[in-house]
Amino acid sequence: EAGVVQSPRYKIIEKKQPVAFWCNPISGHNTLYWYLQNLGQGPELLIRYENEEAVDDSQLPKDRFSAERLKGVDSTLKIQPAELGDSAVYLCASSKGQGATDTQYFGPGTRLTVL
Amino acid sequence: GESVGLHLPTLSVQEGDNSIINCAYSNSASDYFIWYKQESGKGPQFIIDIRSNMDKRQGQRVTVLLNKTVKHLSLQIAATQPGDSAVYFCAENKGGATNKLIFGTGTLLAVQP
Numbered sequence: 001e002a003g004v005v006q007s008p009r010y011k012i013i014e015k016k017q018p019v020a021f022w023c024n025p026i027s028g029h030n031t032l033y034w035y036l037q038n039l040g041q042g043p044e045l046l047i048r049y050e051n052e053e054a055v056d057d058s059q060l061p062k063d064r065f066s067a068e069r070l071k072g073v074d075s076t077l078k079i080q081p082a083e084l085g086d087s088a089v090y091l092c093a094s095s096k097g098q099g100a101t102d103t104q105y106f107g108p109g110t111r112l113t114v115l
Numbered sequence: 116g117e118s119v120g121l122h123l124p125t126l127s128v129q130e131g132d133n134s135i136i137n138c139a140y141s142n143s144a145s146d147y148f149i150w151y152k153q154e155s156g157k158g159p160q161f162i163i164d165i166r167s168n169m170d171k172r173q174g175q176r177v178t179v180l181l182n183k184t185v186k187h188l189s190l191q192i193a194a195t196q197p198g199d200s201a202v203y204f205c206a207e208n209k210g211g212a213t214n215k216l217i218f219g220t221g222t223l224l225a226v227q228p
Contacts, residue, residue, distance in 0.1 A: 004158070040123050042204045042218025043159065056215065091158050100147050100208045101166070104216065106158030 002026070004107030006092050012113045018080035021110045025073070025094030032069060033104060034077050035091040043091050043106075049075065050098050079112075087114045123202065125223045134192040136222045138205035143186060145207035145217075150179060150190045153221065154201045162190070162203075192224075200226045 005024040013019050025032050030051050035043035046065065048056040051072040060067065064083070069075040079086055089109040095102040128134045140148065146167040151159035165172045165179045165188075172179050178191040188205050202221040209215060 040221070042206070042221055043216075044218070045215055048215075093158070101164070103149075103161050103164070105161065106151075108156070108158050 004092055004094055004105055006107040006110055008110055009108060010111050010113075012115065013082055014115050015084055016081040018078065019082050019112060020079075021077045021090050021092075021112075023075045023077070023092030023107060025075075025092070026105055029094035029096055029105075030072070031095045031098045031102065032075050033093040033095075034067060034075070035093065035106075037089040037091055037109065039088075046077070048098070055098070082112075082114045084114050087112055123221055123223045125225060127225045127227060128195050129227050130195060130197060132195055134195045134199070134224060136190045136192075136203050136224065138188040138190075138219050138222075140186050140188060140205065140207045140219065141217070142207060142209050143183070145209050147208040148179070148181060148188050149206045149208070149216070150177075150188075151204045151206060151218075152199075152201045153204065159204060195224075195226050197226050197228060200224055
């Protein structure tokens with residue numbers, strides 16, 4: 001079974017430019033998560049989707065970040081405009097359900113460098 | 116362990132020895148705990164989990180111990196192998212309405228051949 005797929009794996013942009021990341025979760029997984037991981041730290045949740053509904057976006061900086069999961073399968077996370085401090089790894093994860101014990105499976109991440 | 120350049124606690128062990136990685140969690144109401152392994156350039160990989168009504172759970176070569184009194188979690192790896200070299204994160208789920216995983220600071224495990 002294929003795992004969580006993310007693209008691109010690496011992205012280098014100049015500040016103030018837009019950038020988008022794509023995620024395809026494991027087939028049949030209804031819950032999708034976007035995390036931010038700074039160097040040397042654990043992932044921090046940005047947004048959680050249950051099917052196409054964003055059920056927790058409290059940590060998403062909405063002035064520049066947006067996300068969508070229109071058909072309840074794959075998802076896109078966008079930053080516009082990017083700032084130097086956005087340089088990090090953006091991880092996508094999925095789980096079968098939204099229960100506390102539903103294991104979250106992570107993709108390889110997209111490493112963003114903002115110059 | 117000592118902090119290294121990235122300020123990650125580091126545990127250095129010899130191949131074949133047992134490893135113990137420790138984690139302190141923050142919320143006494145957390146009811147579910149997970150250990151993840153993250154290799155360089157990859158996403159976190161699930162290792163083992165434990166619910167708050169247990170104090171010990173064993174998997175293949177790994178054991179997780181939970182001490183709710185002092186809010187402490189540990190991961191024991193038996194007969195550590197070079198392939199175990201990675202950053203290990205504990206995560207707590209506060210459950211309830213938030214249902215959010217909170218990750219701790221990782222520990223870098225370096226296995227010396």
